[in-house]
Amino acid sequence: MDVFAEGLAILRRFIAEQGVVDHRDVLAIEKEFRLPVGPFEVLGFIDRVDWIDDETVEVIDYKTNHQLFTRDEVDTSLQMSLYEVAVRRLWPWAKKVKLTFWMLRHGVRQETTRTEEQLADALAYVETLGRQTETATEYPARLNTNCSYCDHRKQCPAYADALKGKREFIVEDLADLEGVAREREEVARLAKALYARKEELEDILKAQLKERDELVLGGVRYRMFATTSLDYPLEPTLTLLADATGLSRDEVLGKLGAIDKKALDALLKSLGKKLDKPRVSLLKAELEAHADKRMSPRLWAKEVA
Ligand code: SF4
Incomplete structure (x- = not known):
């Protein structure tokens, strides 16, 4: 599917899912915010903020990712934490803030919330990051949970190593909790990069399978099949x-x-x-x-x- 047709299909699906919108419910779109964090200022734009009730607003961030976020990613997204801090300052009457990633390719809304403690942690993290960035002299590429969305991944040596499954650390003593945690984080980052690659490769095969019933490649037979879901009236x-x-x-x-x-x-x-x-x-x-x-x-x- 070419990019235009793909975009059109995403838009059509979004319109169907969205249904009729009461414009009074939409508090803002592309809302700019400037958030003071210690000596720094975070500049951002929120896709959409909706009124839910007299004490609740919903922050909506549209995503065109091929992959859904994991529960962990949704619940720890720094972007969403900062959006909530900004929204609380922009609409101080909002006691509750619902945070929603609207995954346009999947027709799924991945929702989360934050506690006061998580918001304070996020601000402290950003301030520390700002200070580290100011004093750093080298910026080596470091595999992280956002790699699969990164525009530079095709040129990135760390990402290329990940695709080859290159491991840096394997804990020898499973009673060594620091080591267990270190390997877990490395494996989680690699798994995410490899899973995204699998999706990318499958998209190519799926596009081919639109033209023919099956492919036999490298001793493997590929076919599409339809999964059915039923709603009973x-x-x-x-x-x-x-x-x-x-x-x-x-x-x-x-x-x-x-x-x-x-x-x-x-x-x-x-x-x-x-x-x-x-x-x-x-x-x-x-x-x-x-x-x-x-x-x-x-x-x-x-x-x-
Ligand atoms: S792909 Fe490379 S440059 Fe992009 S976020 Fe990952 S490590 Fe950084």
Whole structure:
């Protein structure tokens, strides 16, 4: 697909997903901010800031990345932390800030939030980085989580080494926690670079498979296949299952029914314009009390200055 057609397809998908926008909900687009951080100033532009309710705004950053971010990347993104600090200063009434990467190629919104402590850490990190940059005399390329989006990666020796799977450090004693952490970070950076490369190569094969049914290359057969996802409409599904099982429709609903979070969020947002704030907040709290929460432990890792 040429670049123009690809861009057009991304735009069409975005328009379909976005649906109708009430312009009163959009507080700003391409919003410039200048954030004082110690002796430095951070200049940035936020793609879009939306009003969600009387105490919440949503920062939206559009991304055209081929790869989705990992949960870690979303939750530790320095860009989003700085956006939140800026937004809190620009709209001081906003007690809550929702941070969303809108992944345009995937039609996925990757959402996160920050704590006060994380925001303070981000500012301290930027200040330290500024001071280190001022005093540094050499700037060696260092593999990092942003390499797969870097425009210079084709000329970068560190990235070329990563593609060859070149390793620098393998911990010998697994009881050596410093060593374990060091190797983990190296492997995480390499895995990310290699995964991005895999996607790049697969895009080339997929483009070829638009013209033919299959490719056989290097002893491997490649084909495209379609994955199917199904949404079952409520009424006919309940009727069919009630008839088949002998259960009442309410019993079937009790066993299978769940409310889609995205649809619920949209409904609450529209209610926010009609009802007063305390009623909406109370409703949200009541809904959360009934919600089934699933927690899964995840490893969180962030470089400290
Ligand atoms: S590809 Fe090279 S230049 Fe680009 S971010 Fe990675 S290490 Fe730095």
